[in-house]
Amino acid sequence: MIGLVLRRLAGLVLTLVAVSALIFAVMNILPGDAAAIMLGTSASEDTLAALRSELGLDRPVVWRYLAWIAGVLHGDFGRSYTYGVPVSELIGERLSLTLPLAGIALVLSVLVSVPLGVAAAARRRGIIDGLATLFAQMSVAMPAFWVAILLIILFSVQGGWLPAGGFPGWQAGFWPALKSLILPSVALALPQAGVLTRVTRGAVLDVMHEDFARTARAKGIGRRMTLWRHVLPNAAGPIVTVLGLQFTFLVAGAVLIENVFNLPGLGRLAYQALTQRDIVVMQAVVLLLSGLVIVVNFLVDLLQMRLDPRLRATPA
Missing domain, CATH: 1.10.3720.10 (MetI-like)
Known part of the structure; x- marks a missing residue:
């Protein structure tokens, strides 16, 4: 019974890792500039560059994913660009x-x-x-x-x-x-x-x-x-x-x-x-x-x- 539960638990962890990677890929790797999508096409290049740096979009994809997962494990989902507060606070309230x-x-x-x-x-x-x-x-x-x-x-x-x-x-x-x-x-x-x-x-x-x-x-x-x-x-x-x-x-x-x-x-x-x-x-x-x-x-x-x-x- 314990062995079966442990195997199911291992499968749970692997599934969570796979799902997190898929979500990150969909949100960050698909064609299109995330900063331009958030700010609109009328934003200046300096503003877009600043947002890309804030979101870590100027860094390698693997590093961004690992940094995101490390933050999630510590309860840090990042900071909302729209609301200007930590996402964990928003989610907790909702x-x-x-x-x-x-x-x-x-x-x-x-x-x-x-x-x-x-x-x-x-x-x-x-x-x-x-x-x-x-x-x-x-x-x-x-x-x-x-x-x-x-x-x-x-x-x-x-x-x-x-x-x-x-x-x-x-x-x-x-x-x-x-x-x-x-x-x-x-x-x-x-x-x-x-x-x-x-x-x-x-x-x-x-x-x-x-x-x-x-x-x-x-x-x-x-x-x-x-x-x-x-x-x-x-x-x-x-x-x-x-x-x-x-x-x-x-x-x-x-x-x-x-x-x-x-x-x-x-x-x-x-x-x-x-x-x-x-x-x-x-x-x-x-x-x-x-x-x-x-x-x-x-x-x-x-x-x-x-x-x-x-x-x-x-x-x-």
């Missing part, structure tokens, strides 16, 4: 909003989809199954930004119960900050809940007909107890996999929602860096999101091995 937003959305998705998926599998071809299928299809089909606008109209413009946008910051108090994240979280969670409902239903149906489930029922254990104590834990593998993918998608895919609700999150920072040609910030954000996906997938693999002993016996 993550304080994006991570809670993604976490709340994931919790809402689980609270809705797992009970609904289990109930749909237990009442296959019944009314609940039909409603669950309809919910899954509709939630996946509706664009998240359209759901966000609809929520703003219903709960902010007409109802006046929740703020339509903006984020007061956690220093304004827990409840005011949480209120500003409720509607964005629902808009993010709805499509993911539809996907997770379908996955939960399918996984539970696959396990319900296993021998151990029939044996539990034959011993007199009730249908509900069998579902929640025996069937669902053994069907958790696909559900955990999808949850890991959904969390990374919620963090990386919140650009539209953060722009609709005017939230200063990581997605909005990436969008602003793209429009302002701030390559230093773009490079750091892409690396962070890529690393998050890789690390979460690694943790999901470990959890899968914990849930399914057969995976621990499978050669890596």
